[in-house]
Every structure is written in C-alpha cells, then in structure tokens.
Amino acid sequence: MSEDTARGRGHNFNRRDLLRLSALAGAGAIFAPVLSACSVDSGTGSGSGSGSGGASPKVIGNGLTEKKQLTPFQFGGAAGEVPAGVPKRIAWANTSDAEFFLQITRSIETAAKARGLEFVTAIANDDSAKNVEQIETFLQRGIGALCIQPLDANAQAPLMKRAIEAGAAVLSLVTPPSTSQAVADQYKVGNAQGMAAAKYITEKMGGNANVVYFNTDTIEVLKARHQGALDGIKTAGAGAKIVSDIQPAAITQDGGFKAMNTILQQHPDVNVIVGGDTYCLGALSALQAAGKARPDMYLSGIDGDEQALAEIRKGGAYKASFAFAYPLMGYAWGQFAADWLEGKPIPQVMQFNAIELNSAETIDKYQADMKAVDETWKNSATYFTMLGSIRYQDREQFINYAA
Incomplete structure (x- = not known):
C-alpha cells in the first residue's frame, strides 16, 4: 500500500453527494x-x-x-x-x-x-x-x-x-430514536464491492492489478465500508496492489478528477479504481483526458448514480455500481x-442490501423495480434484510x- 492516506479535514461536501454517501452512515450526518x-x-x-x-x-x-x-x-x-x-x-x-x-x-x-x-x-x-x-x-x-x-x-x-x-x-x-430504522451494513457493502473487483482481477487480469481506492473516512461509519472493500480486494492475491488509498479533497466529481490526475503522475499504470460513484466518475474523466481510459480497465462505484449507470451501459471501463433501493x-x-x-x-431495522448493477439487464431490472414499488414490495427481501x-x-x- 502506498503512502497516500485519507485527509481528515478541509473537505467540501457537495450536498447531493453527501446525501447518498452518508445516507446510511450514521446519526448526525x-x-x-x-x-x-x-x-x-x-x-x-x-x-x-x-x-x-x-x-x-x-x-x-x-x-x-x-x-x-x-x-x-x-x-x-x-x-x-x-x-x-x-x-x-x-x-x-x-x-x-x-x-x-x-x-x-x-x-x-x-x-x-x-x-x-x-x-x-x-x-x-x-x-x-x-x-x-x-x-x-x-x-x-x-x-x-x-x-x-x-x-x-x-x-x-x-x-x-x-x-x-x-x-x-x-x-x-439512520438516526435514533425510532421504532424502525433504515440502515446498511457498511462493511458488507464495501466487501461486496471489493469482492466483485477481485473477481474481475482474477478472471480478466490474470490476478495482477494496480488498484486505487477512494475512501470517505471523514464520515466515521464509512470506515467500515473502507475496510470491507480492502478485505474484498485482497482476495485476488498478492498481485492486486493497492497503489493509492486516499480521500479526495471534495466529495464531488471534480474532487475525484483532481485526485486521479495526481495519482496518475506517480502511478500511470493504474487499471482498477474502486470507491463511490461520484469519485469514480471524476476519475474516469481524468483517465479519458489523459488518454488512458481503456475498456479492459475496471471501475466500480457505490450509489447507483444515473451517470454511472449510463457508463456501465456503454460497456467500457466503468463496470459496476452498487445501488440502494x-x-x-x-x-x-x-x-x-x-x-x-x-x-x-x-x-x-431495515437493512439495505447493496445491489450490483453490472450490465444493461441488471440496470433495466433495478430501474423497473424502483418505478413499480407496489409490485416490487412483494419481493422486498431482494433489497432489504428486515430484523x-x-x-x-x-x-x-x-x-x-x-x-
């Protein structure tokens, strides 16, 4: 792992992105x-x-x-x-x-x-x-x-x-006191994302990859998501090297863009990027601007951002987003x-299950389900674990x- 670490202060939190990043994070967000x-x-x-x-x-x-x-x-x-x-x-x-x-x-x-x-x-x-x-x-x-x-x-x-x-x-x-609280197991969410990346690294990259992870450790509960993702990525073996593990200066696409530009100066051969959709979309823009975006890369985000889903449909470097219902x-x-x-x-407790959207078919089903919630409700166990x-x-x- 590189010397890059999350910076705990001075971040600009874009309202729309903070909503989705911390909606499941904890009280006081x-x-x-x-x-x-x-x-x-x-x-x-x-x-x-x-x-x-x-x-x-x-x-x-x-x-x-x-x-x-x-x-x-x-x-x-x-x-x-x-x-x-x-x-x-x-x-x-x-x-x-x-x-x-x-x-x-x-x-x-x-x-x-x-x-x-x-x-x-x-x-x-x-x-x-x-x-x-x-x-x-x-x-x-x-x-x-x-x-x-x-x-x-x-x-x-x-x-x-x-x-x-x-x-x-x-x-x-998220917040108490409540009779019913909607939350997510953040470790489980991150681990699902990391495991999916590891699967791609193993099956498509011969077990060798230079990985960037964008964390959001300034939101305390999302530290568990961070650890889950790293643990998942590690299952690909020693060939999957995390060359940068960092929180961009702002939870915006521009924040991801700037952070990726800096990373590329030291690690021009990055081919796997994992984090929130907002960061990863910015990182994709940086790769494209540098002429380094390739369809055999693997980028995945969390939140089911509409722009991320549009990129996944193209079949390029952006491979998956993990969405919440x-x-x-x-x-x-x-x-x-x-x-x-x-x-x-x-x-x-209503615990969100993160849904991996990695193809036009999975995206179509998810979007159809969210438009017909009265019908989807009959199969809510797909999207929630209720306790x-x-x-x-x-x-x-x-x-x-x-x-």
Whole structure:
C-alpha cells in the first residue's frame, strides 16, 4: 500500500453527494431536503400538543440503548393493541427537493394512498430550526407515523421520542430514536464491492492489478465500508496492489478528477479504481483526458448514480455500481405506518442490501423495480434484510442507538 492516506479535514461536501454517501452512515450526518407533496395544512385533525391528536402519551423510558442481536422479521405476525385516538396520518419531514428525496416522497405517498392514510409533508431547505418547527406542526396536528432523515440529530431526537410516546411510529433513515430504522451494513457493502473487483482481477487480469481506492473516512461509519472493500480486494492475491488509498479533497466529481490526475503522475499504470460513484466518475474523466481510459480497465462505484449507470451501459471501463433501493424504502415506510396503526408488528431495522448493477439487464431490472414499488414490495427481501419486531403496544422497545 502506498503512502497516500485519507485527509481528515478541509473537505467540501457537495450536498447531493453527501446525501447518498452518508445516507446510511450514521446519526448526525448533514442531509439535504423534498418537494412538498401535500401541505402541512391539508387534511383534518385537531392539535392536542401530544403528537397523537388526542391519545394519551405513554411513558416509554429510554428504549434500547445498547446494540443487540435482532432476529429476522417475520411478516404476518400477530397483531396487538390497536392505537386509540391516533390519526391515520403519515408525515414526512423532508429536507430537500433533490430527486433522491422526490423518489422517496412519491413512494411514501403511493403506499399511504393504497392503505387509506393521509399523507403530509414539508420542506426544511437545510434549515434545522425550520425542520424542528415543521415537525412540531406535525405533532400538534396529530400523526400516526413520522418519516424522518437526519438534518440535526440532536434537535430532532426529542421530537422523535415525543412522537413515539404519543403512539406514532417513527420511521427513520439512520438516526435514533425510532421504532424502525433504515440502515446498511457498511462493511458488507464495501466487501461486496471489493469482492466483485477481485473477481474481475482474477478472471480478466490474470490476478495482477494496480488498484486505487477512494475512501470517505471523514464520515466515521464509512470506515467500515473502507475496510470491507480492502478485505474484498485482497482476495485476488498478492498481485492486486493497492497503489493509492486516499480521500479526495471534495466529495464531488471534480474532487475525484483532481485526485486521479495526481495519482496518475506517480502511478500511470493504474487499471482498477474502486470507491463511490461520484469519485469514480471524476476519475474516469481524468483517465479519458489523459488518454488512458481503456475498456479492459475496471471501475466500480457505490450509489447507483444515473451517470454511472449510463457508463456501465456503454460497456467500457466503468463496470459496476452498487445501488440502494431508496424508493422501495419509502414505500415500506408507508406500508409499515399502516400496519402500526392496525396494531401489527413492523421491523425494528431495515437493512439495505447493496445491489450490483453490472450490465444493461441488471440496470433495466433495478430501474423497473424502483418505478413499480407496489409490485416490487412483494419481493422486498431482494433489497432489504428486515430484523427485529415492534408493535404499538411494545413501543417502549424503540431503538435508541444507531443500528
């Protein structure tokens, strides 16, 4: 391994890219905000201040504060107590109108409509104070479920707990406290990417490769992804040499472009590049500008970036991207909100499975599945591993740690 190491300070985080890189990373990440599909004023329901629209809050303590081994979630579990006085209303505390979140918005609304729930949402535009104010409005009106992503985890947490106490399901992307938390096993994600690269090196390069890995170690939880990728690459044997392991100065394509230009000065024979799609797309541009891009190279990213998928379709150097089913997550949130309001169990953790998109066929299937989430939901195990179980009557068992 070379002397190149990740630099821990002074990085410029592009909003759109940070979303996707850290959406699964951990509490406290800065997120960007989604178009308001419904006004926060729409619908009916009086505000009691409890967040339930009339139900009496329950003292629920601190929930589960230490990580525990969760058993696989089983659909069709026995229903328990049905929430009384809790409105059939699901709220989505958005932070941006980025397409990433628009997809989630549409999916939540689709599921809510199918299950007879009112759907309300609001946009914070990256303003933490506005985000808190909007969530307060939801709680005053009364909600049966709150979908939320991190913007200011410390400010959001008390409101999330209030919602749970009042009887609502809290469905979160990464951050606690929540009744159901969407996360990813970052080591597993990175290892899948590294193993795929090792397979190509072994089968197509005779076991010999000069590898660049772009890490994002300034996001603490993504250090596990980093290690998983390196462990996977190492399975190709000693001939797979990691000549540079570095974090570019900005999580942007330009950051990847500049970092790759510097690397090429010392290692002009690089032929494998692994990291996030944003970095790797920038690196591909650098290779092309230097006249070094070849179809027998191997580049792979993470996130399922549309530009990366377009490159994979060309059949050139960009071979794969590992994507996450965010639209399906939104649809699941809507379904679980309805189940919760019927007293049925929902999973405590929804663990994303990274899907390898390495051909036009795999891309076509993934994109079709994300456009038809109501049908894809029937085979959700492809995209998620669901763990643990919690019902309205068991809500004191909410997760109060980053799963």
